Amino acid sequence: MSFRRVIIGLLCLAGLAVVLDFGAAAYSEYRVSRLLRDGSDLGADPEVTFHGFPFVAQALDGQFRDIDIRARAVRPDIPGEILVEAGLIGVHAPLGDLVDGNVRKVPVDEVHALMRIEPVELGRLFKIPDLQVFGPPADKSDGSGGSGGTGVTTSGPIILTGTVSLTSDTNPVPGTSDSGKPVSVLADLRLDADGQIQIVATDIYYGDEATPAAMVPEVNRELVLAKFTRTIDTRDLPFGVRPMKVEASGGQIVVEGVGKNVTIDLDRLQQP
Template sequence: MRRVIIVLLVLVGLFVAADFGAAALAESVVSRQMRQQIGLRDDPSVRINGFPFLTQALTGRYGSVDVQANNITVAELEDLSVQAQLRDVDAPLSTVLGSGPKTLKVGEAEGSVRIPARDVEQLLNRNGAITLDDLRIDPVDEAGLKAAAEESDDTSLTSIDPDLAVRLTATTVLPLLGENEVSVIAQLSLDNGKARIVPRDVRFGGNALPTAVQRVVAEVFTVTVDPGSLPLQVTPTELTAESGALRVSGTARNLTIGGASTE
């Protein structure tokens, strides 16, 4: 019995090793194809989800494939992250592992570009009126908007959709007021794939600013960010704030990826 158990364990180990090896090879093929499709300089990270891989490979159907590429430069932005999740992928084993053209059919693709706070800070500082340091980006929920409305006595803040609200916080120096933390609640909008930030409430050290100074600070925080196109020509439909970044995302259906040889 002990010998049988050992043999079974060896066979299981061999199967797992073969499964991971085949998956790694397929991921490498998909990575090269995605690099060409998205137009990247380097191969992105690709993960074919689900275990075992071989059962998916035999049917040529994959539930989901994750693709990610980091440190991408687009115009003035230097540290973008591009992500895509491919769902209901149709790729026969002969296509994935063969030497011919690589073509993948995708039922649905969700693509997004993540714009980190550091890139947003660089854009804001190009306005030149004041210099911002250590910019932080955070979402604002309904309770946060209500609290800000009560502090500022501006009930219009509660009309902002929390999904389109963002809090930008940084350290700066203002003339005659010294150094302190500036906090801005802004409204997000998406225009032709570009992220628009429009301040609605400005605080310095937790307090309101004189009207003239507030106008200057608000102008610094008013900016349009162009992250470039989404992967797989996905149409941008959503702009959201998350901890440390802005994210532009969208979905597309019934895609064909590739068709040319990756050799």
């Protein structure tokens, strides 16, 4: 009977240790979240997650294996809020200094930074409220039927669909808000050498992947394509990481970058 009591006691102690460990992690996540919000002038607390167990062992060593940060941020060139994410691998900082805000510059082995521009913000940016982003047109030649659809991850050619407004002194122009019918275009999505996204509409699209669209007279073709063409400045991802990749995924434009062996500024999750 005494042996059972010892086992039960050990299990209780182990359970208590786990609870205390998760409690310490949760408190640290809260403190770092508030510091990031204040330092980067965010509208709400970002989501901060310390990965790895036990957390206390990492804290005592001042070496954190993996920290994820997600936040809503505001950029002067993109209307509304966008989602920014940062994955910090190998963070070197005393926990006390980190949670008390005594250290702002933190060495990190690797930073995975990401920015998601969602459909609502894209619609505001293009001034096309019902704008949708689709994957590339299906390539029937490979036997797969192509990818298509809004859930596809892709880079290069994409499809944009929306109802645009053109000035017309006569009849409603197909593919405009006057006609009430959307138009679809093929567009090139690319990241230039300066770290800016180039979205360049190249042709009117009438395929199956996008919403059925209105016919656009040739005389209006260039005007419509211009409505779907934009440059987006994304040179600074979270913590100043340079963008390396852009793709369309799930109706969003996603920009990613990686920095290695860098010292991040906790006040620069969102760039000024």
